[in-house]
Amino acid sequence: MTSLVIAEHDNAELNDATAKAVTAAVALGGDVNILVAGEGCAAVGEAAAKIAGVAKVLVADDAQYGKQMAEPVAALIVSLAGDYDAIVYPATTNGKNITPRVAALLDVMQLSEVTAVVSADTFERPIYAGNAIQTVKSSDAKKIMTVRTTAFAAAGDGGSATVEAISAAENPGISEYVSEELTKSDRPELASAKIIISGGRGMQSGDNFPMLEKIADKLGAGVGASRAAVDAGFVPNDYQIGQTGKVVAPELYIAVGISGAIQHLAGMKDSKVIVAINKDEEAPIFQVADFGLVADLFNAVPELEEELGKIGL
Amino acid sequence: MKVLVPVKRVIDYNVKVRVKADQSGVELANVKMSMNPFDEISVEEAIRLKEAGTATEIVVVTVGPQQAQETLRTALAMGADRGIHVKTDAEVEPLAVAKILKAVAGEESPELIIVGKQAIDDDSNQTGQMLSALLGWPQGTFASKVEKDGDKLNVTREIDGGLQTIKLNLPAVVTSDLRLNEPRYASLPNIMKAKKKPIDAKTPEDYSVDLTPRLQVQKVTEPAERQAGIKVETAAELVAKLKEAGVIG
Ligand SMILES: Cc1cc2nc3c(=O)[nH]c(=O)nc-3n(C[C@H](O)[C@H](O)[C@H](O)COP(=O)(O)OP(=O)(O)OC[C@H]3O[C@@H](n4cnc5c(N)ncnc54)[C@H](O)[C@@H]3O)c2cc1C
Ligand SMILES: Nc1ncnc2c1ncn2[C@@H]1O[C@H](COP(=O)(O)O)[C@@H](O)[C@H]1O
Numbered sequence: 001m002t003s004l005v006i007a008e009h010d011n012a013e014l015n016d017a018t019a020k021a022v023t024a025a026v027a028l029g030g031d032v033n034i035l036v037a038g039e040g041c042a043a044v045g046e047a048a049a050k051i052a053g054v055a056k057v058l059v060a061d062d063a064q065y066g067k068q069m070a071e072p073v074a075a076l077i078v079s080l081a082g083d084y085d086a087i088v089y090p091a092t093t094n095g096k097n098i099t100p101r102v103a104a105l106l107d108v109m110q111l112s113e114v115t116a117v118v119s120a121d122t123f124e125r126p127i128y129a130g131n132a133i134q135t136v137k138s139s140d141a142k143k144i145m146t147v148r149t150t151a152f153a154a155a156g157d158g159g160s161a162t163v164e165a166i167s168a169a170e171n172p173g174i175s176e177y178v179s180e181e182l183t184k185s186d187r188p189e190l191a192s193a194k195i196i197i198s199g200g201r202g203m204q205s206g207d208n209f210p211m212l213e214k215i216a217d218k219l220g221a222g223v224g225a226s227r228a229a230v231d232a233g234f235v236p237n238d239y240q241i242g243q244t245g246k247v248v249a250p251e252l253y254i255a256v257g258i259s260g261a262i263q264h265l266a267g268m269k270d271s272k273v274i275v276a277i278n279k280d281e282e283a284p285i286f287q288v289a290d291f292g293l294v295a296d297l298f299n300a301v302p303e304l305e306e307e308l309g310k311i312g313l
Numbered sequence: 314m315k316v317l318v319p320v321k322r323v324i325d326y327n328v329k330v331r332v333k334a335d336q337s338g339v340e341l342a343n344v345k346m347s348m349n350p351f352d353e354i355s356v357e358e359a360i361r362l363k364e365a366g367t368a369t370e371i372v373v374v375t376v377g378p379q380q381a382q383e384t385l386r387t388a389l390a391m392g393a394d395r396g397i398h399v400k401t402d403a404e405v406e407p408l409a410v411a412k413i414l415k416a417v418a419g420e421e422s423p424e425l426i427i428v429g430k431q432a433i434d435d436d437s438n439q440t441g442q443m444l445s446a447l448l449g450w451p452q453g454t455f456a457s458k459v460e461k462d463g464d465k466l467n468v469t470r471e472i473d474g475g476l477q478t479i480k481l482n483l484p485a486v487v488t489s490d491l492r493l494n495e496p497r498y499a500s501l502p503n504i505m506k507a508k509k510k511p512i513d514a515k516t517p518e519d520y521s522v523d524l525t526p527r528l529q530v531q532k533v534t535e536p537a538e539r540q541a542g543i544k545v546e547t548a549a550e551l552v553a554k555l556k557e558a559g560v561i562g
Pocket of ligand 1 (some may be wrong): 248263264297326
């Protein structure tokens with residue numbers, strides 16, 4: 001049994017999601033290799049080699065992999081697949097984009113967003129926005145899966161895998177990268193933030209989000225949002241937490257002006273401590289909140305900031 | 314160009330889903346069913362392309378039981394031109410759906426297929442990518458903007474860090490994300506007109522696709538229930554509780 005974990009990275013740095021996928025791959029049993037496909041990504045390969053439990057890191061450094069385009073990256077993974085019994089990708093947008101393409105090319109039914117490895121062929125995964133958990137046994141010879149990173153702890157470091165450069169596979173040449181508009185922020189990214197403060201429709205406008213940002217800066221928190229806040233244009237799309245956005249599980253999640261629709265809960269209900277600030281005491285978010293504050297957020301949030309100041313934050 | 318839009322009948326997004334006591338699945342009896350919300354977005358996008366003169370014909374296709382015809386009628390009432398119903402009572406996995414859709418594409422020769430990003434029942438998020446792989450076409454997933462550019466298609470995608478724009482050769486597969494558009498409601502006259510629009514009846518056998526599941530569902534269980542906590546009266550009390558819980562300061 002040998003598994004290939006696909007690294008999530010931006011060519012410069014290895015994303016923490018990779019070490020979490022390694023934990024899932026280790027649970028399958030057998031050896032674990034990592035594939036780093038990118039452009040100018042040598043440092044990522046070095047970092048991947050330090051993850052504990054990894055035997056070998058393959059680095060495919062080529063211009064066609066610089067932006068993780070689905071068609072060339074899938075072709076590369078397929079060209080390597082013969083050596084592997086399992087292919088594991090974190091359920092990032094890259095993982096969700098590329099893995100099903102690989103699975104179909106190999107005639108395998110993908111396991112999406114695996115949350116637990118029961119055995120080498122049996123897995124748990126959430127369905128219906130996490131309102132039900134399915135246990136499925138795969139009869140495919142190869143297991144191809146994306147794994148939900150909040151469900152697996154990151155593998156530690158201290159590994160010393162060999163790093164091997166591999167050549168690029170043939171580019172199908174049917175798609176081309178044009179441009180990117182990335183959200184710039186000095187705050188921690190949502191997937192790894194220990195604390196997250198999110199705003200919903202109750203925020204009324206993007207102009208009010210600095211209220212939350214001030215608290216985020218005091219707490220070293222990331223800032224997220226509900227779909228309604230994104231749809232209304234208060235904040236960019238990558239802030240969205242939920243069934244069809246990002247799934248997070250920080251130590252502390254503070255929901256401000258968010259009602260708590262199941263689609264939102266799907267993305268945050270595994271947080272350790274949940275706080276809700278909402279003026280409607282009937283709001284469903286209070287059913288999952290450890291601490292609920294029924295108040296107008298335009299009073300409560302500035303008060304919260306002041307109280308945090310009083311304890312030296 | 315001809316646009317093909319696959320639509321799936323799923324439990325309505327407003328329904329609180331309940332797991333069956335025997336752990337065989339979720340309760341589907343007497344539950345409101347609707348078109349998968351992402352598929353409504355796909356149908357809307359196809360209609361807008363037609364209204365803009367870019368699309369010539371919109372064909373909607375569903376794989377599912379008799380009642381899935383209602384889902385096709387909804388799409389026809391929104392403005393699609395005709396439907397294909399691949400009738401089966403079996404649970405069809407995304408890989409098999411993709412194979413059926415590939416065969417449909419082979420017969421229909423669309424230039425663009427707009428698939429939903431994710432079905433809100435199985436939350437698989439794979440059918441569009443699989444279809445595109447099987448056809449050997451490029452894919453523009455999680456699209457928030459689609460624009461025809463000569464003989465290519467520009468697709469803006471919602472990714473973890475923000476937005477990415479890519480250029481695809483046509484024919485192509487696009488999967489729709491929430492911000493692509495806001496779907497319209499069908500008007501009463503259009504609902505009436507839709508009753509006369511043609512729906513082709515097919516079966517998976519017509520396309521020689523093997524539906525044998527690759528994933529055997531062993532059980533379906535409830536997630537761990539989260540207990541509601543306490544209400545605090547003031548921000549000061551909240552901060553004290555959070556300190557006590559060890560999550561701040
Ligand atoms: C296919 C599909 C996918 C979806 N995916 C997601 C997803 O991934 N993530 C997601 O979040 N949603 C998702 N949704 C949307 C979801 O169903 C809800 O519509 C959305 O979460 C609601 O956002 P909200 O709580 O901000 O807004 P609302 O439900 O409108 O709630 C606003 C809340 O703010 C409170 N409020 C208003 N003013 C104040 C004030 N001054 N002080 C205090 N409180 C105030 C109100 O009491 C209310 O509870 C999806 C829906 C569909 C159909
Ligand atoms: N049975 C089906 N019939 C038609 N389209 C489907 C079916 N299953 C999935 N799809 C399409 O594939 C998309 C993604 O589904 P999934 O991969 O299951 O999350 C849906 O939004 C539909 O567009």
